[in-house]
Amino acid sequence: MSSSSSYLTGAKRWMIAGIVLAVVVSMFSAQFNRYHLGIIVDIGINIILAVSLNLINGHTGQFSLGHAGFMAVGGYTAAKISLVVSPMLPPALQPLIFLVALIAGGLLAALAGFGVGVPSLRLKGDYLAIVTLGFGEIIRVIVQNMEAVGAASGLKGIPKYTTLGWTFGLAAVTIYFVTSLVNSTYGRGFIAVSDDEVAASSMGINPVRYKVTAFVTGAFFAGIAGGLYAHHKQFLSPTGFDFLKSIDIVVMVILGGMGRTAGVVVAAIILTLLPEVLRQFSEYRMIIYSLLIIVLMMARPQGLFTWNRKKGAA
Amino acid sequence: MDWLLQQLINGLALGSIYALIALGYTMVYGVLRFINFAHADVLMLGAYAAYFLAPAVNSVIPLPSLTGAVIVTLISVMICTGIGILIEFLAYRPLRKRPRLTVLITAIGVSLFIEFTCQHSAVFGADTKPFPQLLPEHDYHFGGLVVSSNDLVVVVTTLLLLAGLWFIVQRTKMGTAMRAVSHNQQAAALMGININRIISFTFGLGSALAAIAGILYAMKAPGIDPLMGVQPGLRAFIAAVLGGIGNLPGAALGGLILGLLETFAGGISGLSNYRDGIAFAILILILLFKPAGLLGKATVEKV
Amino acid sequence: MLRRTFLPLAAVSLLLPACNKSGGDGITIGEFASLTGKEATFGISSHEGTVLAVETLNAAGGVLGKKIDLLTEDNQSKAGETSNVVNKLISKDGAVAILGEVASSRSLEAAPICQQNGIPMVSPASTNPKVTETGDCIFRVCFIDPFQGTVMANFVTNTLKAKKVAVFTDVKSDYSKGLAKFFKEGFIKAGGQIAAELDFNGGDKDFKAQLTAIKSAAPDAVFVPGYYTDVALIAIQAKQLGLSVPLCGGDGWESQTLLDIGKDAVEGHYFSTHYASDAASPGVQAFVASYKKRYNGKVPDAMAALGYDSAMFLADAIKRAGSTDSKAIRDALAATKDYEAVTGKIAINAQRDAVKSAVILQVKDGKFKYLETVAP
Numbered sequence: 007m008s009s010s011s012s013y014l015t016g017a018k019r020w021m022i023a024g025i026v027l028a029v030v031v032s033m034f035s036a037q038f039n040r041y042h043l044g045i046i047v048d049i050g051i052n053i054i055l056a057v058s059l060n061l062i063n064g065h066t067g068q069f070s071l072g073h074a075g076f077m078a079v080g081g082y083t084a085a086k087i088s089l090v091v092s093p094m095l096p097p098a099l100q101p102l103i104f105l106v107a108l109i110a111g112g113l114l115a116a117l118a119g120f121g122v123g124v125p126s127l128r129l130k131g132d133y134l135a136i137v138t139l140g141f142g143e144i145i146r147v148i149v150q151n152m153e154a155v156g157a158a159s160g161l162k163g164i165p166k167y168t169t170l171g172w173t174f175g176l177a178a179v180t181i182y183f184v185t186s187l188v189n190s191t192y193g194r195g196f197i198a199v200s201d202d203e204v205a206a207s208s209m210g211i212n213p214v215r216y217k218v219t220a221f222v223t224g225a226f227f228a229g230i231a232g233g234l235y236a237h238h239k240q241f242l243s244p245t246g247f248d249f250l251k252s253i254d255i256v257v258m259v260i261l262g263g264m265g266r267t268a269g270v271v272v273a274a275i276i277l278t279l280l281p282e283v284l285r286q287f288s289e290y291r292m293i294i295y296s297l298l299i300i301v302l303m304m305a306r307p308q309g310l311f312t313w314n315r316k317k318g319a320a
Numbered sequence: 321m322d323w324l325l326q327q328l329i330n331g332l333a334l335g336s337i338y339a340l341i342a343l344g345y346t347m348v349y350g351v352l353r354f355i356n357f358a359h360a361d362v363l364m365l366g367a368y369a370a371y372f373l374a375p376a377v378n379s380v381i382p383l384p385s386l387t388g389a390v391i392v393t394l395i396s397v398m399i400c401t402g403i404g405i406l407i408e409f410l411a412y413r414p415l416r417k418r419p420r421l422t423v424l425i426t427a428i429g430v431s432l433f434i435e436f437t438c439q440h441s442a443v444f445g446a447d448t449k450p451f452p453q454l455l456p457e458h459d460y461h462f463g464g465l466v467v468s469s470n471d472l473v474v475v476v477t478t479l480l481l482l483a484g485l486w487f488i489v490q491r492t493k494m495g496t497a498m499r500a501v502s503h504n505q506q507a508a509a510l511m512g513i514n515i516n517r518i519i520s521f522t523f524g525l526g527s528a529l530a531a532i533a534g535i536l537y538a539m540k541a542p543g544i545d546p547l548m549g550v551q552p553g554l555r556a557f558i559a560a561v562l563g564g565i566g567n568l569p570g571a572a573l574g575g576l577i578l579g580l581l582e583t584f585a586g587g588i589s590g591l592s593n594y595r596d597g598i599a600f601a602i603l604i605l606i607l608l609f610k611p612a613g614l615l616g617k618a619t620v621e622k623v
Numbered sequence: 624m625l626r627r628t629f630l631p632l633a634a635v636s637l638l639l640p641a642c643n644k645s646g647g648d649g650i651t652i653g654e655f656a657s658l659t660g661k662e663a664t665f666g667i668s669s670h671e672g673t674v675l676a677v678e679t680l681n682a683a684g685g686v687l688g689k690k691i692d693l694l695t696e697d698n699q700s701k702a703g704e705t706s707n708v709v710n711k712l713i714s715k716d717g718a719v720a721i722l723g724e725v726a727s728s729r730s731l732e733a734a735p736i737c738q739q740n741g742i743p744m745v746s747p748a749s750t751n752p753k754v755t756e757t758g759d760c761i762f763r764v765c766f767i768d769p770f771q772g773t774v775m776a777n778f779v780t781n782t783l784k785a786k787k788v789a790v791f792t793d794v795k796s797d798y799s800k801g802l803a804k805f806f807k808e809g810f811i812k813a814g815g816q817i818a819a820e821l822d823f824n825g826g827d828k829d830f831k832a833q834l835t836a837i838k839s840a841a842p843d844a845v846f847v848p849g850y851y852t853d854v855a856l857i858a859i860q861a862k863q864l865g866l867s868v869p870l871c872g873g874d875g876w877e878s879q880t881l882l883d884i885g886k887d888a889v890e891g892h893y894f895s896t897h898y899a900s901d902a903a904s905p906g907v908q909a910f911v912a913s914y915k916k917r918y919n920g921k922v923p924d925a926m927a928a929l930g931y932d933s934a935m936f937l938a939d940a941i942k943r944a945g946s947t948d949s950k951a952i953r954d955a956l957a958a959t960k961d962y963e964a965v966t967g968k969i970a971i972n973a974q975r976d977a978v979k980s981a982v983i984l985q986v987k988d989g990k991f992k993y994l995e996t997v998a999p
Binding site: 039040041042044150151157158159160162163166239240241243244245246282285288289 | 659697699701702703706707710711713714715727728731732735736739740751753757794795796797800801
Binding site for chain 2: 069125128129131132133135136137139140141143144146147148150151253256260289290292293295296297298299300303304307
């Protein structure tokens with residue numbers, strides 16, 4: 007008993023350490039090469055995306071192929087709020103507006119997650135995968151036709167609010183939140199639902215509640231990641247949130263081992279760096295990627311980073 | 321009235337192609353219980369096979385002509401059947417005992433692998449290539465209606481293939497074995513059926529259909545590119561689920577319905593941009609109210 | 624576990640300061656283009672034109688005595704990739720100027736980055752007005768869609784004598800949407816009537832549903848401001864449906880692929896573009912000849928010519944600036960009043976757009992035939 011509570015306090019300590027480190031490093035970020043800085047921020051955003059998807063795919067055993075849709079909802083919402091509100095306010099208030107925009111994006115994405123989670127209740131495996139893919143595409147098509155967010159031309163001129171501090175601070179928060187959630191007594195329900203839904207429900211665990219919670223929470227953080235992404239790239243286009251983007255995130259989760267937060271984080275780092283490192287082979291990148299998926303599934307479907315996995319631990 | 325009839329014809333032609341592709345999805349699902357994402361890419365490979373074969377065949381039998389078209393199609397079908405069986409052997413057979421999700425992700429990997437390899441300039445290149453004319457084309461005018469010979473060929477071919485497929489599945493030994501394997505793999509094995517052979521056969525059959533669908537599709541829209549299978553594949557997949565996945569007549573029905581819906585929606589101003597989304601919305605609605613599809617049977621999960 | 628998560632992050636962040644830009648003896652020019660993916664033919668064309676220009680310049684001794692170092696990056700016709708590659712070209716490779724792109728949406732992605740870094744960007748063929756509106760470092764060597772739309776609107780009214788026109792727009796391309804909008808404005812101003820407005824998704828293969836609806840609106844002509852692959856298929860299916868009125872479009876039509884795929888279905892239709900390879904001017908003919916020599920007899924299309932022009936134009940500005948300082952280059956670019964390019968005389972206006980004429984071509988006997996020039 008006492009070990010688990012000190013574990014939790016330990017986790018909180020790590021999160022705060024992570025946030026502080028992020029903010030401190032961020033203050034020196036003007037010294038860094040802009041190109042490399044961009045990649046590091048990409049890593050942070052992908053960590054949030056991978057960890058949030060991991061909650062749905064890994065811990066709860068659902069198969070969501072539409073995560074990019076939630077990212078899109080969050081990104082566009084946050085961007086629109088920034089674009090509309092920030093010209094009206096003094097620069098000093100900008101961080102506050104950014105936070106508000108991010109949270110608003112996350113909440114709207116969570117709503118979308120609810121919308122996706124509920125129909126998914128009756129579906130399993132392949133069907134679920136296709137429905138989530140469908141939702142991702144529907145979101146993309148809607149955005150592509152909304153003049154208010156630039157439609158197919160995209161939304162440009164988004165102010166550059168994302169910094170190292172924000173990104174890794176929020177990444178720390180996401181990791182903490184997801185792992186604490188899953189490691190809590192309540193959170194055991196996620197893993198129970200993933201293992202055997204019928205057995206879980208006969209134990210009194212409501213799979214409906216867990217599945218929907220997983221989707222809503224996962225979507226919320228994906229939305230936050232989307233907001234960070236929008237204020238980093240300063241340009242959003244609906245084609246950037248298509249099926250391939252969702253697959254990108256899914257591969258990170260698979261590579262890291264479904265349900266292993268640490269593994270997923272490392273996978274996110276590697277899979278963000280890899281295309282940049284291999285840029286001279288960029289024409290082979292997707293070929294290598296797809297081969298990687300096939301080989302992984304055949305040789306090590308539990309992921310690359312699953313050493314000493316305690317059953318059920320995150 | 322003319323407009324309506326014309327859209328009907330358009331929709332039937334489009335729906336027939338979707339039906340052909342959907343049959344492949346549904347057969348593989350029936351036998352192996354997973355969605356072969358790479359199916360759509362076999363469609364593309366069929367079209368490219370025809371593209372490369374056409375000049376060679378042309379030097380022997382001048383194209384466009386019926387004989388030439390049939391020869392090109394037959395050879396392309398053989399190539400794609402071989403490819404389909406190869407994919408099953410290399411990528412899916414080793415995973416036979418694994419969870420379905422693993423295989424699904426592998427299928428996605430195979431699909432992406434084929435698409436991106438073909439996009440590489442050393443293979444096919446990402447640009448759109450002009451598809452050669454295989455069949456002589458006529459447009460038949462009935463009053464205000466225009467029926468192009470291509471559309472007729474598509475519909476007739478689909479009907480013939482459907483009939484042939486029905487015959488194989490219902491009246492031949494192979495077909496009975498296929499049905500047995502899709503009901504219960506273990507029991508079928510106990511009855512002396514060679515599961516591997518049946519599965520290979522199913523894949524081969526599905527790939528053959530996909531290749532023909534690919535050629536028909538390329539005849540309709542003679543610009544081929546390595547990603548040409550993605551959209552029709554997605555629609556055909558939705559059609560298969562719509563009709564009840566694992567159910568052959570359901571797949572054909574689903575294909576036709578989707579083709580018609582898409583055509584009618586596409587002709588309405590303001591709705592046409594949402595075509596992609598509409599197809600998926602239909603899918604989600606159907607799955608919500610009839611999770612097993614229109615003609616499918618709901619299976620009870622045994623605990 | 625968490626320890627394993629945070630330590631790598633911390634380690635990575637500490638590696639950052641140790642990075643510098645690469646130096647070198649030549650003038651580093653960055654180019655980004657869609658070399659693979661959906662608009663690959665455009666990207667490849669403009670790239671070939673640019674490479675020809677750079678090779679020609681380097682063979683003649685370079686600019687200001689130094690060779691031009693052209694660094695090309697592919698954005699795979701994908702959204703999101705452009706910002707990565709442009710950031711890399713500027714921050715990692717130290718480019719003093721950037722060339723790119725054809726597709727307006729991707730130029731729009733690159734422009735803010737170039738602007739923020741003070742690096743001048745020259746787009747060969749993006750026609751959407753918003754590209755140069757981003758800031759004073761962004762230039763283009765082609766005309767913009769408000770002009771192009773009006774050109775076609777007037778052509779359709781005066782030459783084709785069309786009173787009712789249907790507009791068929793690619794809803795996925797902001798080039799198409801922009802051009803359609805400007806065409807509609809111009810056409811209505813010239814007294815015409817829009818018979819029907821329908822949309823398609825670029826990359827679609829089946830247009831019969833929309834074409835049937837267009838046919839039942841009985842227009843005198845159809846304006847299809849799309850890209851060549853889609854237009855070819857649209858022309859074929861229009862013909863199959865018995866829609867026999869002329870089709871018109873913009874510079875997105877211009878590619879050999881339109882003719883290869885469309886064959887006789889595209890015969891007789893019209894489009895506006897930047898230049899005609901069969902124009903009589905000696906500048907054009909010299910360019911066509913050297914392009915054919917370099918690329919095995921391939922005839923250069925408008926994108927190739929514009930790619931060539933953008934590089935030559937930039938080099939000329941560097942020469943006039945007398946230095947490789949980005950700000951000086953930018954000022955030299957902005958001051959251009961009179962640069963003779965293959966695609967016409969380039970005069971950069973206050974919005975940093977090139978004020979140029981358009982040409983109208985018709986597909987005749989399986990080739991693009993020059994019809995007329997329209998001055999701004």
